[in-house]
Amino acid sequence: MSKPKIAVVTEQPAKQAHTKPALRHIIQVLEAEYELDHLPVLLGESRSSKGITKSELKEAAPLLETLAGYDFVVLVGNSPLQLVTGSAGITKMRGKPIKQGDTIYLPMNNPSVILHDPLQEDVLKGDLRLFGEIVEFGGVPEEKALSIRVVLTRKDFREMLRDLRGSVSFDIETNSLNPFQTHVTKRVAGNDVQVPEPASIVAIGFGTRNNQWIIPVNHYQSPWSFDQVQEMVDEVTDCITEHEVNVITHNGKFDMLWMWVHFGVRWPMAFDTMLAHFLLDENMRHGLKYLAQVYLGAPDWEVDLSTKQGHQPLDKLVRYHAHDLFYTRELRYVFGKMLKADPEVKAVFDHILMPVANLFVEIEYDGVYINMDQFGDAELALREQYDTALADLKQWEPKDLVDNRGRPIAFNWGSTQQLADLLYRRLKLPVIERTATGNPSCNESVIKRLNHPCTAALLKFREAKQQLSFFIDGWKPYLHKRPDGYYLHPSFKLHGTVTGRLSCENPNLQQVPRDKRIRTLISAPDGWTLIECDLSQIELRVAAELAGERNMIHAFVNDIDVHWLTAIQEIARGGGLKELVIATAKTWLNTGKAPSYSEAIEALLKMGPDAAVEIDGRWKEYRKKAKAVNFGYLYGMWWKKFKDYARDSYGVIITDEEAEGSRNAFFDNYPDLPEWHNRQKRYVRRHGYVKSLSGRKRRLPEARQDDNPMDRKAAERQAINSPVQSFANDINLMAALQLRAEFGRKVVRICGTVHDAVLFRVKDEWVERVYNRMMEIMRRPALMDTLDIHMKVPIEADGAIGPWGAGVPLDKWLAARKAKK
């Protein structure tokens, strides 16, 4: 091929003057590589402030003929794309080469998108790289690397089996995201209708060194019956075991869960590219197409949903599927190398993340049991609360509301807009706070401070409304009927947070209210008992360890509750609560004589929160308040915010001086904390990231930027919080892994984790043994030694046996069981 003719087409609406330097940059990058012509869509500047108008596009139409004479053309932004294809949609089209005649067009984003989303920079770089490869190859490069093999005969299948050796990528296409789905909700004539649409696997694919094998399953052009596919799947299982195939996946937890639900097979995942990338850069997105584009210069091969769900011709589906398989396998080598260069992060991947991924396939398969009798009761109680509150509120409703056509409309207590209008314009109540966007706030804290008789009913209304929609109606679509009852199967994202904590969705098990009406719905079926084990004050322990905080370490080593220590120190400093302090101490000391104030303070420290609460229930609140003090000040909260907290949660109005004093006192009590804070700030400033004890990294580039002090300070606070939150979470994951490693599925089923707690059910006759062992595991997970992590601060654990939120410690549970018999 002779020297290719190359052009770049850009747009320049007047409004986006700031994009000019960015566009120039793109052109410079291209000019450095190629001899090219630059052809702006508009030779002048757009007359419209909204961008380029249709008539302006028409004016540019003659350019099309010119372009047809080029071999390769970059289209920068929406208007050039529109010019060539006749339709807009740059976000969907970018990165996908378009062939018209002998010309290959590559649409890409206008570089100004970086201003709104800095992550787009990588997308731009990837697109430029892709363009380079297209020019180099004289066509779209990966088309030549793909070798798509559709399995249509037994002969094809046997050939595939022989090809499944070494590292094999695995991926499935499905008709839904929920493997337990039986129905979907469709809107017909304004009504929600349940239409049967069971979850099904559309195609199963394997990517090897030379081929992408695809077995069509639930596709109208598939030659295979379900039983035939089942037979093939079982043969693949044997093959994987016999030849020790390394299964490579991208978000394989999803695929493996489906394979278990639909074919009853479980294949071990060896390397997940999504999780690898999550550890390598938690700030980026982790989608396969995005990563392939950024790291491999791949074109965007996304297709419409209907193709993926099997409603379009098979060849379209397999082309798409083959790309998934090919790039998953390619990324494995890219990320494998990157992990090798960072052994600490690699250890987290090998010892924690991949085992956890395999564990959570099982956790999501097993799900969590829901007590449906109680579910009905809770629903009734909440509807009753809802109706009562709403009836109560009726008297305050404005009756003269009209829409913009003058028709009367009902007042909606759930609308913050309407509520603000009522409270602040009509009733003339004072505006206490404003929201981020400057509107008068109607949140709980504000409502409580308003002096108006409607507020109590309003809060009751909100509570019932939210709990009903989140946990009653919200759960219904997810309830999965099994022979022994109903289950939820929450989905956990192992890459869901920047710190390494998991997030949870559909539904979110990690935000179930502590309100017993809801939380105790989570239980265990007949023959099983629910147990929750949690790491007590784990974040504070990890912080004490990292800070080397002498007083905290002393307290933890000597089994003194640190929240309690803070509470008592805080009270003693101000000399407050004299009566309560002395009365509680007197009861506990039981000498008949009232102790002095300082003696009483000593006694309170010694007795601990449980004994104090037993004597006077008020102590519970003071410990809770101290917990807030500890967490707030530990992570950089300022006294002003603490003042709000004290007011909202305890109705305690304190002065600025008192609030400031409490912060000073906190750091007086824990003098090693400020130096730790400074250490973290210096470290993140020097390196741009911080590390946790287990070796995870939190990258915080904003901490190095001097021109944005707000963002920099925020990054510094994250540099303090992240290693704590991250490592606390890792301990919990280690414990979950070990629990399952030590007890088989016949004995233990894990339901999920909640940051510092593991929720699981145990066969009744095993409760005592498993509970005791889990306490040991949580206090000293074996993986801590494997990863060579050693702590001065002891780890402690608590447990509760029984329905969630209503469980009791082992001794009480044993006593209750004995009494029953």
Place this chain on the structure above:
DNA sequence: TTTGGCGGCGCG
């Protein structure tokens, strides 16, 4: 009719 931001609130 669908989509996305906002306000609000549940959890650790």
Place this chain on the structure above:
DNA sequence: AAAGCGCGCCGCCAAA
């Protein structure tokens, strides 16, 4: 000067 961190999901409402 100003400052806890980390999530997901709901209804509302305006824009597309």
